[in-house]
Amino acid sequence: MRSLHALSVVLSVGVASIGVESLSIPFQKRASPHSSWVRLSTQNPDDDPFGFQNINNNIYTGTLEVSGQPFIVQIDTGSSDLWLDTKGTRLQGLTDTGVVGSILYVDGTGAVGNIDLGNVTWGEFTVEQQAFINAPGSNATAGGQIQGLLGVGPPLLSNVDAALSASKSKADGSSFLDNVFAFYPDEPNFMTFYLSRSEVGTIDGGEFTIGDVVQNFSDITQTPKLNVVSPDNWFTFMDAVNINGDQLYGGSLGSPEVKVPDNQTLILLDSGTSLSTAPPDYVDAMYKNLPNASFDDESGFYIVPCDSKVNVSMVFGENEFPMHPIDLILPAAIDDDGSVVCVGVFTYAPDNAGVDFILGDAFLRNVYSLFDFGNWAKVGDGFPFMQILSVTDIEKAWAEFDTLNKARLDAFVASHSSSSSSSTTSDATAASTQARPPISTSKSGSGIKDASGALADSDSSSSSVDLSNVLRLSYIIIGMLGLIVVLLIGAVVTMVVRNRRSGGKGYKTLHDPVPPSHEKPYQSSYSDYTTPYADGGH
Incomplete structure (x- = not known):
C-alpha cells in the first residue's frame, strides 16, 4: 500500500446562518x-x-x-x-x-x-x-x-x-x-x-x-465600490472572467433569493475559503485544454501538470484583477515515482449553491480588499460595499512563475519526504470510506456567452458527480477540516493516478468551453435575501 502525502491541501470555508441584533456590551x-x-x-x-x-x-x-x-x-x-x-x-x-x-x-x-x-x-x-x-x-x-x-x-x-x-x-x-x-x-x-x-x-x-488602510495601498479608497447585494453575505455581481485571452460572461447557475442580472454572475469574497469555486463552464475553460490535463469525476478536481500556467483575471466593470498563475495550480500529493501530483484550484460550484463564484484566498492574495459594513453595524449607516485593488503585476507574475513553482514543488517534496507511515495510510483509508451523499450537478442551461452575445453550445445534460470532496476543498462548509481532509484528498488523488496508469476510466473529458465574450459596465441592485444556508450547515 502506497504512502499518502497531501499535507498542504487544507481546505477552508466559511459558514452562514441567521442572527438578530441585540444590545451592546461593555x-x-x-x-x-x-x-x-x-x-x-x-x-x-x-x-x-x-x-x-x-x-x-x-x-x-x-x-x-x-x-x-x-x-x-x-x-x-x-x-x-x-x-x-x-x-x-x-x-x-x-x-x-x-x-x-x-x-x-x-x-x-x-x-x-x-x-x-x-x-x-x-x-x-x-x-x-x-x-x-x-x-x-x-x-x-x-x-x-x-x-x-x-x-x-x-x-x-x-x-x-x-x-x-x-x-x-x-x-x-x-x-x-x-x-x-x-x-x-x-x-x-x-x-x-x-x-x-x-x-x-x-x-x-x-x-x-x-478602520484604516495600509499606506502603500491607500488608492483602494478611490476604486469603484462593489455594492453588496445580500443583507447577510459579502455577495456582489461580477461581469466576466478573462481566461487565456478569452473573455467569458454570463451562465449564472442562479440563486433562490438574489436575482442575478443577465450576463453577470453572483460572487462571494470569502477569506475563510482556501481555494475557489466557479460554474463548470468557467472551470473547464481554465483547465480542460491544458496538455495532459484530465478531469476526475470522483474527486471533482482537474488533475494537471505541475508546470501548467493559466492566465485568469476577474472582471468587475472596466477593471480586471489578474491572478498569479502560482495561485491557480496546487500541489496535492506525491506519486509512487516521487513526482508531485497537482490539481486545479478552481472546482465546480454545484448548481444549487446559491452563488456562482466563491473567490477565496487563492483570489484574495491577488488583491488588497476592503469590506465596509455600512448599516450592518449597529452604529453604521449606508449600504455595505466592498472595494478591491489589484496587487498582482501579471507580466512579472508570468515571468517569475517557473522559479517560484520549482521552489514550491521542492518544498512540498521535502516537507513530505518522511511522511510515509502506515498510520497515515490507515487514517486516509478510514476517512475515504465515510459515507457522504452525492450532489448532482448540471451545466447551466443558459451557458456562458461569446462576444456576439449568442449562446455558445453547452452540454445541458445533468451528470451525477460526487462533489463531497469539492465541498470540503472550496465550498462553504468550513476551512479547517485538517488532516482528515488532507488525507482524504491524498487518497483520492493517489487512486486517480493509479487508475490512470492501469487504463481505468477515472477521467472524464467535458465539453469545450465557449469562445471569448463580452464586457459590460458594472451594475448591481440590493434586494431582500435570506441565505440558503440559514440552517447553519452546508
Missing part, C-alpha cells in the same frame, strides 16, 4: 501608541500583538486571548461567530448563559457547546462579556493547527445571536467586530485584508486592518 480599548483605530498588521512581526499568520496558504489566523489564555483562530469573512476549542484549558471568569450554541458542517465536523460570556482580547482591544461557543474537543480544528474561528462577517450570520434571541436570553450575542465598531461610533466601520503568499509552512499573514 468594551474597552487598551493603551495604544497608535490612533483610536489600531492597524492589525504583521509588517513587523516583532511589533504585531495580533498574531496574523498564514498557514500553508490555506488558513489565515490571528491570536486572541480569553481570560488570559491564547487561542489561534481562523479569521473568516464568511461567518460572524466566535467559537473556541477549550479542551485542556481552564478559563476563569466565564458566565454560562445556559444556552447551547452549535455550528455544524456537512462533513460532520463542527463546534458545539455552551454559549459563554468572557473577556476577549485581540491585540489592543478587549471586549468584556463577549459571547462565544465554548466547544471543547471540536473536530473542526484543522488537525490541531487552530483552536477556533473568529467570524468577521455580516452580523446577521450569527448562530450565537440567533440562539440567544430564541431562548429569550438577556445576554448580548453581538459579534466581536460589531462590538468594536459600536465602541467607536464616529469611526469608519470597515476592515481590509492584504494576504501574504508562502511556499510552504507558517509565515506572517500579511496585513489586516480595522
Whole structure:
C-alpha cells in the first residue's frame, strides 16, 4: 500500500446562518501608541500583538486571548461567530448563559457547546462579556493547527445571536467586530485584508486592518465600490472572467433569493475559503485544454501538470484583477515515482449553491480588499460595499512563475519526504470510506456567452458527480477540516493516478468551453435575501 502525502491541501470555508441584533456590551480599548483605530498588521512581526499568520496558504489566523489564555483562530469573512476549542484549558471568569450554541458542517465536523460570556482580547482591544461557543474537543480544528474561528462577517450570520434571541436570553450575542465598531461610533466601520503568499509552512499573514488602510495601498479608497447585494453575505455581481485571452460572461447557475442580472454572475469574497469555486463552464475553460490535463469525476478536481500556467483575471466593470498563475495550480500529493501530483484550484460550484463564484484566498492574495459594513453595524449607516485593488503585476507574475513553482514543488517534496507511515495510510483509508451523499450537478442551461452575445453550445445534460470532496476543498462548509481532509484528498488523488496508469476510466473529458465574450459596465441592485444556508450547515 502506497504512502499518502497531501499535507498542504487544507481546505477552508466559511459558514452562514441567521442572527438578530441585540444590545451592546461593555468594551474597552487598551493603551495604544497608535490612533483610536489600531492597524492589525504583521509588517513587523516583532511589533504585531495580533498574531496574523498564514498557514500553508490555506488558513489565515490571528491570536486572541480569553481570560488570559491564547487561542489561534481562523479569521473568516464568511461567518460572524466566535467559537473556541477549550479542551485542556481552564478559563476563569466565564458566565454560562445556559444556552447551547452549535455550528455544524456537512462533513460532520463542527463546534458545539455552551454559549459563554468572557473577556476577549485581540491585540489592543478587549471586549468584556463577549459571547462565544465554548466547544471543547471540536473536530473542526484543522488537525490541531487552530483552536477556533473568529467570524468577521455580516452580523446577521450569527448562530450565537440567533440562539440567544430564541431562548429569550438577556445576554448580548453581538459579534466581536460589531462590538468594536459600536465602541467607536464616529469611526469608519470597515476592515481590509492584504494576504501574504508562502511556499510552504507558517509565515506572517500579511496585513489586516480595522478602520484604516495600509499606506502603500491607500488608492483602494478611490476604486469603484462593489455594492453588496445580500443583507447577510459579502455577495456582489461580477461581469466576466478573462481566461487565456478569452473573455467569458454570463451562465449564472442562479440563486433562490438574489436575482442575478443577465450576463453577470453572483460572487462571494470569502477569506475563510482556501481555494475557489466557479460554474463548470468557467472551470473547464481554465483547465480542460491544458496538455495532459484530465478531469476526475470522483474527486471533482482537474488533475494537471505541475508546470501548467493559466492566465485568469476577474472582471468587475472596466477593471480586471489578474491572478498569479502560482495561485491557480496546487500541489496535492506525491506519486509512487516521487513526482508531485497537482490539481486545479478552481472546482465546480454545484448548481444549487446559491452563488456562482466563491473567490477565496487563492483570489484574495491577488488583491488588497476592503469590506465596509455600512448599516450592518449597529452604529453604521449606508449600504455595505466592498472595494478591491489589484496587487498582482501579471507580466512579472508570468515571468517569475517557473522559479517560484520549482521552489514550491521542492518544498512540498521535502516537507513530505518522511511522511510515509502506515498510520497515515490507515487514517486516509478510514476517512475515504465515510459515507457522504452525492450532489448532482448540471451545466447551466443558459451557458456562458461569446462576444456576439449568442449562446455558445453547452452540454445541458445533468451528470451525477460526487462533489463531497469539492465541498470540503472550496465550498462553504468550513476551512479547517485538517488532516482528515488532507488525507482524504491524498487518497483520492493517489487512486486517480493509479487508475490512470492501469487504463481505468477515472477521467472524464467535458465539453469545450465557449469562445471569448463580452464586457459590460458594472451594475448591481440590493434586494431582500435570506441565505440558503440559514440552517447553519452546508
